[in-house]
Amino acid sequence: MAESKNLWGGRFTGEADAGFVEFNRSFGFDRRLFEVDVTASIALCGGLVRAGVLTAEEGETIKTALKSIQERGRSDSTYFDDHAEDVHSFVETKLIELIGDAGRKLHTGRSRNDQVATDFRLWVRDELDRLNDTVRSYQQGLVNLAEQHQETVIPGYTHLQRAQPVLFAHWCLAYFEMLARDRERLLDMRKRVNRMPLGSAALAGTSYPIDREAVARELGFDEVTRNSIDAVSDRDFCVEFASACSLIMVHLSRLAEDIILYSTTEFGFFELSDAIATGSSLMPQKKNPDAMELVRGKSGRVFGANLSLLTMLKGLPLAYNKDMQEDKEAVFEAADTTGACLRVTATVLGNIRVNEPTALAAAAKGYMNSTELADYLVRQGMPFREAHELVGRVVLGAIAKGVELQELSLEELQEFSPAITSDVFEVLSLEKTLATKSQFGGTSRERVAEALAAARASLNPT
Numbered sequence: 001m002a003e004s005k006n007l008w009g010g011r012f013t014g015e016a017d018a019g020f021v022e023f024n025r026s027f028g029f030d031r032r033l034f035e036v037d038v039t040a041s042i043a044l045c046g047g048l049v050r051a052g053v054l055t056a057e058e059g060e061t062i063k064t065a066l067k068s069i070q071e072r073g074r075s076d077s078t079y080f081d082d083h084a085e086d087v088h089s090f091v092e093t094k095l096i097e098l099i100g101d102a103g104r105k106l107h108t109g110r111s112r113n114d115q116v117a118t119d120f121r122l123w124v125r126d127e128l129d130r131l132n133d134t135v136r137s138y139q140q141g142l143v144n145l146a147e148q149h150q151e152t153v154i155p156g157y158t159h160l161q162r163a164q165p166v167l168f169a170h171w172c173l174a175y176f177e178m179l180a181r182d183r184e185r186l187l188d189m190r191k192r193v194n195r196m197p198l199g200s201a202a203l204a205g206t207s208y209p210i211d212r213e214a215v216a217r218e219l220g221f222d223e224v225t226r227n228s229i230d231a232v233s234d235r236d237f238c239v240e241f242a243s244a245c246s247l248i249m250v251h252l253s254r255l256a257e258d259i260i261l262y263s264t265t266e267f268g269f270f271e272l273s274d275a276i277a278t279g280s281s282l283m284p285q286k287k288n289p290d291a292m293e294l295v296r297g298k299s300g301r302v303f304g305a306n307l308s309l310l311t312m313l314k315g316l317p318l319a320y321n322k323d324m325q326e327d328k329e330a331v332f333e334a335a336d337t338t339g340a341c342l343r344v345t346a347t348v349l350g351n352i353r354v355n356e357p358t359a360l361a362a363a364a365k366g367y368m369n370s371t372e373l374a375d376y377l378v379r380q381g382m383p384f385r386e387a388h389e390l391v392g393r394v395v396l397g398a399i400a401k402g403v404e405l406q407e408l409s410l411e412e413l414q415e416f417s418p419a420i421t422s423d424v425f426e427v428l429s430l431e432k433t434l435a436t437k438s439q440f441g442g443t444s445r446e447r448v449a450e451a452l453a454a455a456r457a458s459l460n461p462t
Contacts, residue, residue, distance in 0.1 A: 036122035038070040047210040111202035113232040118198040141349035146172035154359040162366040170443040178251040196221035200228035203319035233319040242306035245334040249299040256292035273351040305330040380419040
């Protein structure tokens with residue numbers, strides 16, 4: 001009988017249905033694991049030599065051929081024009097084509113189950129490092145923008161209603177903090193990703209005396225997995241990765257929403273340069289924030305990838321099941337979309353013009369110093385709840401007169417409370433409103449300058 005073209009064909013006598021074969025194939029997307037598959041195979045080869053499964057000569061032959069395959073894959077995109085079942089069978093087939101029977105020995109003691117789990121962890125580990133660098137670049141953009149506008153004041157909002165004035169740099173650093181937590185998550189997750197399943201075989205472990213720790217060290221893993229059944233069926237790291245990407249996209253989408261709003265005529269705080277805006281096919285005056293709208297929209301792709309992974313895993317019995325083939329496209333989608341959105345957002349941040357006079361004018365209106373007046377009355381001995389209610393009445397009086405609080409005369413203010421004296425006008429000034437927020441984490445100029453310096457230092461650790 002002719003030798004099967006598949007890695008698993010010895011048990012079968014008939015031909016597989018062509019539609020089934022195509023449905024079963026994953027090479028169209030898992031070939032992205034090519035580099036790590038070859039790298040892991042080289043490390044396994046060394047383990048097999050040390051275990052006495054391969055001779056030193058066979059090991060050198062296999063390693064040389066694998067490196068040749070890896071180099072060909074790097075330099076020739078047509079190399080992958082193949083109908084392999086998956087990336088693992090592709091590499092093994094190419095190896096056998098180069099060196100014959102010696103290539104058939106490499107898979108000794110290894111299953112595609114522990115092979116793919118190892119490959120995917122290697123890929124995700126590398127992607128975590130790449131994504132961490134990309135997030136850092138985005139944070140750099142926020143710090144750069146904040147440093148350019150350290151004196152700029154904008155309205156702060158709650159419920160999308162003007163609330164209190166804040167420094168624009170403080171607003172930038174709010175998003176910086178979100179991304180700092182994202183980087184912490186990526187680094188923390190890396191510890192759980194960086195455990196090697198190789199040597200778990202199909203589910204019960206390998207029968208060959210492979211030094212798993214030595215292979216792990218060669219591949220840069222911190223440790224080996226402790227249970228062979230869990231090792232081949234664990235995809236927690238995929239869910240963690242997609243979840244971390246989902247949170248990054250939440251943060252990017254929130255920033256996108258702010259930029260979209262602040263770029264409208266109604267707000268007028270931002271203007272997007274021609275490099276990052278598009279026009280209308282009908283209305284010549286339009287300048288649309290398409291990139292930010294796409295970032296906001298693409299968040300759904302990443303959330304969907306995360307949900308698909310959870311759904312795929314929720315009912316799986318131990319150990320490996322073919323359902324797990326669905327893990328890769330979801331993770332690849334999350335990685336690609338998140339990375340692209342981070343990069344384009346960093347570009348947008350570098351091409352925003354802040355309309356400082358408009359933002360300042362907005363920050364000085366809307367009774368956003370009302371809390372300052374209440375705090376002033378508290379310092380005069382009035383309970384806060386009483387002061388809060390009184391200031392509410394003052395605001396109503398100012399609205400009726402069509403003026404801001406600081407535009408009321410001292411006599412008009414004293415009609416509400418004789419405790420108010422002429423020093424109240426300094427308290428109600430915009431600068432004083434900012435300056436009083438001087439506790440750590442607040443929006444006073446001093447605190448924001450400190451926070452900005454700390455943010456810059458965190459991006460350039462010594």
